Amino acid sequence: MTAAKNPLVGVLALQGAFREHVAALARLGAATREVRQLRDMAGIDTMVIPGGESTTMGKLLTDLEMLEPLRARISGGMPVYGSCAGLILLCRSIEGSEQPRLGVLDAVVRRNAFGRQVDSFEADLTIPELGAEPLPAVFIRAPVILSTGPEVRVLARVEMDGAERAVAVRQGRILATSFHPELTPDTRFHRYFLDICRGAA
Numbered sequence: 164m165t166a167a168k169n170p171l172v173g174v175l176a177l178q179g180a181f182r183e184h185v186a187a188l189a190r191l192g193a194a195t196r197e198v199r200q201l202r203d204m205a206g207i208d209t210m211v212i213p214g215g216e217s218t219t220m221g222k223l224l225t226d227l228e229m230l231e232p233l234r235a236r237i238s239g240g241m242p243v244y245g246s247c248a249g250l251i252l253l254c255r256s257i258e259g260s261e262q263p264r265l266g267v268l269d270a271v272v273r274r275n276a277f278g279r280q281v282d283s284f285e286a287d288l289t290i291p292e293l294g295a296e297p298l299p300a301v302f303i304r305a306p307v308i309l310s311t312g313p314e315v316r317v318l319a320r321v322e323m324d325g326a327e328r329a330v331a332v333r334q335g336r337i338l339a340t341s342f343h344p345e346l347t348p349d350t351r352f353h354r355y356f357l358d359i360c361r362g363a364a
């Protein structure tokens with residue numbers, strides 16, 4: 164698959180924080196389409212899977228017969244970015260859960276990893292790919308990645324219970340974050356994703 168110069172970005176719009184992704188991408192001048200059914204996927208060059216509730220989104224993808232076609236597109240090289248619940252849906256393995264997933268990212272994820280006491284929090288993350296300036300990151304009932312396969316590059320980590328846990332990863336054209344860059348005015352993470360889509364990162 165060749166990289167698109169001006170990719171049409173599908174944003175999965177079944178549930179969750181999809182409008183914020185559409186707005187962040189629009190601020191960067193990207194063309195977007197809200198994807199609600201299988202036929203909306205025709206012609207898109209790339210896909211964003213937003214935060215929300217991964218069990219609900221997985222069930223809707225299954226019921227709408229979109230899960231397999233989406234998995235096939237990603238396996239065929241279509242770039243994809245998943246944030247929070249989107250990350251969970253991308254992972255090969257979800258700790259303690261058999262919920263439907265795409266399973267294309269070679270990683271093991273723990274849902275709601277920060278516990279009820281810290282439902283949501285913000286942290287400044289240093290991500291060398293985005294430059295020296297720390298990225299403000301919003302975590303909401305966020306997952307962490309417990310382990311990754313050899314093809315997966317960890318882009319950012321946070322400390323949790325004395326261990327460093329991956330919260331942003333990349334495996335080829337698959338990008339995933341535990342946090343929500345779409346909820347801050349900082350567009351560098353979406354710009355990085357668009358660079359991947361264009362074959363420039």
Ligand code: GLN
Pocket residue numbers: 213214215216217218246247248249251274275303304305306
């Ligand atoms: N805890 C949610 C889940 O497991 C993810 C939270 C989010 O996307 N903000 O699906």
